[in-house]
Amino acid sequence: MIHMSAIKLEGVLADRSAWKARHCSIGKAMEVVGTRSAMLLLREAFYGTTRFDDFAERVGITQAVAATRLKELTAAGLFEKRPYREAGQRTRHEYVLTEMGLDLLPAVLALMQWGDKYLQGGRGAPLTVVEQRTDQPVHVQVRGSAGSVTEPDQLLIRPTPRKR
Amino acid sequence: MIHMSAIKLEGVLADRSAWKARHCSIGKAMEVVGTRSAMLLLREAFYGTTRFDDFAERVGITQAVAATRLKELTAAGLFEKRPYREAGQRTRHEYVLTEMGLDLLPAVLALMQWGDKYLQGGRGAPLTVVEQRTDQPVHVQVRGSAGSVTEPDQLLIRPTPRKR
DNA sequence: GAGCTGACTATGGTTTGCGCAAGCTAGCTG
DNA sequence: CAGCTAGCTTGCGCAAACCATAGTCAGCTC
Numbered sequence: 001m002i003h004m005s006a007i008k009l010e011g012v013l014a015d016r017s018a019w020k021a022r023h024c025s026i027g028k029a030m031e032v033v034g035t036r037s038a039m040l041l042l043r044e045a046f047y048g049t050t051r052f053d054d055f056a057e058r059v060g061i062t063q064a065v066a067a068t069r070l071k072e073l074t075a076a077g078l079f080e081k082r083p084y085r086e087a088g089q090r091t092r093h094e095y096v097l098t099e100m101g102l103d104l105l106p107a108v109l110a111l112m113q114w115g116d117k118y119l120q121g122g123r124g125a126p127l128t129v130v131e132q133r134t135d136q137p138v139h140v141q142v143r144g145s146a147g148s149v150t151e152p153d154q155l156l157i158r159p160t161p162r163k164r
Numbered sequence: 165m166i167h168m169s170a171i172k173l174e175g176v177l178a179d180r181s182a183w184k185a186r187h188c189s190i191g192k193a194m195e196v197v198g199t200r201s202a203m204l205l206l207r208e209a210f211y212g213t214t215r216f217d218d219f220a221e222r223v224g225i226t227q228a229v230a231a232t233r234l235k236e237l238t239a240a241g242l243f244e245k246r247p248y249r250e251a252g253q254r255t256r257h258e259y260v261l262t263e264m265g266l267d268l269l270p271a272v273l274a275l276m277q278w279g280d281k282y283l284q285g286g287r288g289a290p291l292t293v294v295e296q297r298t299d300q301p302v303h304v305q306v307r308g309s310a311g312s313v314t315e316p317d318q319l320l321i322r323p324t325p326r327k328r
Numbered sequence: 329g330a331g332c333t334g335a336c337t338a339t340g341g342t343t344t345g346c347g348c349a350a351g352c353t354a355g356c357t358g
Numbered sequence: 359c360a361g362c363t364a365g366c367t368t369g370c371g372c373a374a375a376c377c378a379t380a381g382t383c384a385g386c387t388c
Binding site: 215231256 | 333334337338
C-alpha cells in the first residue's frame with residue numbers, strides 16, 4: 001500500500017528542511033483543546049448541556065477537572081459564563097458556547113467521523129448526524145470554494161501573502 | 165450574544181439526562197491523537213516528512229518523545245514503518261501515512277482553520293492551503309450529501325439504526 | 329578498522345491531567 | 359434559622375507527557 005500523497009509545498013516552503021513551522025495554528029489549537037476532557041466538554045455543549053454538574057456527570061469526569069477545564073475554555077473565549085434565573089429560583093450560572101466555540105464544530109465532527117470509521121471495531125458509528133431538511137447524513141469535507149471535494153494530493157500550501 | 169444552537173437530539177436521545185455517551189468516537193479519537201506531539205507529527209507527515217530525525221527536528225520535540233509517539237501511532241495503524249534503500253546506502257526505515265492516517269486530514273485542517281481564525285492574534289493564517297486546480301483556498305465544511313453547507317442548528321443526531 | 333550517520337534507547341527530572349474523597353458557601357425552602 | 363442544593367474548591371496521589379543530555383548500535387564509507 002503505497003501512498004505518495006503529501007501535500008505540495010510552494011515557494012520558500014518547498015525545501016521542508018529549510019523552514020520551521022513556528023506559528024503553527026495546529027499547535028496553538030492543541031494547546032487550547034488538546035485534552036480529552038476539553039473535547040468532550042465541547043461535545044456536551046453541542047448536545048445542549050449548559051450546567052456545571054451536568055457537564056461533569058455526562059462527560060464522566062470529576063468536578064475538579066470540569067471546573068479547571070471550563071475555566072480555561074472560558075478564559076480562552078470558547079465559553080461564556082452567564083448568570084441566569086429561573087422563576088422562583090436563585091441566580092445560577094450557565095456555560096454557553098460563543099461563536100469561537102461553535103466554530104470548532106467541524107473539527108469535532110471530523111474527529112467523530114474518523115473515530116466512527118476506524119475505532120468502533122467494525123460496528124460503525126453509534127450515533128448518526130443528519131441534516132434536518134433532507135434527513136441525510138452529513139460529512140465533513142475539504143473543499144475548494146469552486147465546489148467539489150478536494151483530494152489530499154490536489155492541495156498546495158504557500159505562505160500567506162502579507163499586505164503592505 | 166445569544167446562541168441557542170445546540171444540535172437537536174432525536175428519539176431516546178432527546179432527554180440528554182437519560183443516556184450516557186459510552187462509545188463516543190470523539191473520546192476514542194482523542195485517546196489516539198489527543199496529544200500535541202501526535203497532531204504535529206501528523207502535520208509533518210502531511211508536509212511530506214518520512215524520516216525519524218526529521219520528524220523530531222521539525223516538530224520540535226525530543227527524539228524520545230518522537231520515538232514513543234511514532235511507535236504508538238504505528239501500532240494504532242496511522243503510520244506504516246517501511247524499510248527502504250537508496251542506491252549505495254544502507255537499509256533505512258521511513259514512516260508513511262496509511263489510509264487511516266490520511267483520513268485525519270479533514271480534522272487536522274479543521275483545527276488549523278480554527279486556529280488561523282482565533283489564535284493568531286489578528287494576524288491571520290501564516291500558511292494558506294489552496295486547491296491546485298483552481299488556485300483557490302480550501303475550507304473544511306459540514307455538508308449534507310445533497311450539497312450545501314449545513315449550519316449547526318440544522319443538525320440532528322439519532323442512534324444509528326442497527327441491522328438484523 | 330576508524331569514523332560517520334541514521335535511528336534509536338536510557339536516565340533523570342518537571343509539569344500537567346486526572347481520579348477519589350472531602351469540604352465549603354450562598355441563597356432559597358420549610 | 360436549619361437544612362438542602364448547585365456550584366464549586368482543596369488535598370492527595372498516580373500516571374502520562376514532555377524536556378535535556380548522553381549513550382548505543384548497525385552498517386556503510388574511506
